[in-house]
Amino acid sequence: MFYPIMDRSASNSRLFLAAIPDAVTAARIHRLAGVLKRTHRFSGKLIEPDRLHISLFFLGGLPDHIVGAACEAVAGVRMQPFDVSFNRSVSFLGNAGGRPFVLMGGEEPCPLKSFRQMLGAALTRKGLRRRANTNFIPHITILYDPRSVEEHPIEPISWNLKEVVLIHSMNGHTHLARLPLRM
Numbered sequence: 090m091f092y093p094i095m096d097r098s099a100s101n102s103r104l105f106l107a108a109i110p111d112a113v114t115a116a117r118i119h120r121l122a123g124v125l126k127r128t129h130r131f132s133g134k135l136i137e138p139d140r141l142h143i144s145l146f147f148l149g150g151l152p153d154h155i156v157g158a159a160c161e162a163v164a165g166v167r168m169q170p171f172d173v174s175f176n177r178s179v180s181f182l183g184n185a186g187g188r189p190f191v192l193m194g195g196e197e198p199c200p201l202k203s204f205r206q207m208l209g210a211a212l213t214r215k216g217l218r219r220r221a222n223t224n225f226i227p228h229i230t231i232l233y234d235p236r237s238v239e240e241h242p243i244e245p246i247s248w249n250l251k252e253v254v255l256i257h258s259m260n261g262h263t264h265l266a267r268l269p270l271r272m
Contacts, residue, residue, distance in 0.1 A: 103149050103257060103258040103259050104147075104148040104149045104151070104156060104255065104256070104257055104258075104265075105144055105145070105146060105147045105148055105149065105255075105256055105258065106144075106145040106146045106148060106159070106163060106208070106253055106254070106255055106256075107142040107143060107144055107145055107253070107254050107256050108142065108143040108145060108173065108201070108250050108252075108253060108254070109141065109142045109143075109254050110141055110142075110229075110248050111248055112138070114246065114247075114248040115138035115139065115141045116138050117246060118138070118141055118192065118229065118231065118246055119135060119136075119137070119138040119141070119231075121192075121231075121243065121244075121246065122135050122136070122231035122232060123135060125178055125190070125231070125243075126232060129190075129234075129236065129238050130236070131190065131232060131234040131236060132234060132235070132236075133187070133190070133232040133233045133234035133235075134232060134233075135231065135232050136230060136231055136232060139261075139262065140261070140262050141229055141231070142229065142254075142256065142262075143173070143201070143227055143228065143229055145205055145208060145225075145253065146159075146205075146208065146209070146212065146222075148217075148255070151217075155217070156255070158215045158216070158217070159212060159215065159217055159255075160255060160266050160268060161215065162208070162211035162212050162214065162215040162217070163208060163211065163253050163268045164268050165211055166204075166207050166208055166211050166270075167271065167272050168204055168207060168270050168271075168272070169270065169271075169272055170249050170250055170251040170270045171200040171201075171204070171249070171250055171270075172200070172247050172248070172249050172250070173194065173200070173201050173227070173247065173248060173250050174194050174245050174246070174247040175192035175193060175194050175228075175229060175243070175245065175246050175247075176193075176194060176195050176242060176243060176244075176245040176246075177192070177193050177194075177195060177240050177241060177242050177243055178190065178191065178192055178193070178231075178238075178240070178241050178243050179191060179193060179238070179239065179240040179241070180234075180236075180237030180238050180239075181228075183233070185235060186235055187233035187234065187235065188233065188234060188235065188236070188237045189228075189230045189232075189233055190230070190231055190232050190233070190234055190237075190238070191228040191229060191230050191231065192228060192229045192231060192243065192246065193226070193227065193228045193240075194227050194228075199227060201227045201250070202225060202227065204250075204270075205225050206223075208253070209222075209223065250270065251269060251270055252267050252268055252269045252270060253267075253268045253270070254266065254267055254268070255267075255268070
């Protein structure tokens with residue numbers, strides 16, 4: 090179900106669709122992030138477990154009724170829940186003051202990429218082609234840091250993705266809609 094942003098003073102420019110880990114997996118990712126932070130001597134602040142996510146599509150700046158149409162598009166996609174897995178860490182390019190340090194997956198074919206393509210097609214059918222960009226590298230950002238490191242393997246972390254969440258990101262993450270995966 091879609092819940093419009095009630096506080097119109099709060100900008101809807103920070104809306105996005107995401108896949109989020111369950112609480113146990115988020116805690117495990119956060120613990121691993123602490124170990125990796127110490128190992129690589131990063132100074133950046135860890136992203137809190139309740140903010141860990143995989144960004145799927147940015148929807149910011151759309152009026153509520155269009156965001157509702159995007160949620161309808163997501164709800165119309167038919168796919169069984171599936172496993173997502175991350176098995177390496179790496180720094181992405183970014184500004185020198187805050188390069189994203191992320192967890193990435195390595196499996197091919199990647200069910201998350203396939204699912205995202207289906208979501209993009211559904212958004213396009215709803216007239217949101219500009220929002221349905223094709224650039225996508227599945228990852229979870231765990232911190233931002235001025236330093237960067239090369240790719241390293243990690244003990245795989247997986248969970249079963251059962252829903253897509255519409256998130257409003259401002260002073261924390263507010264989950265505005267949970268859209269379950271189903272056939």
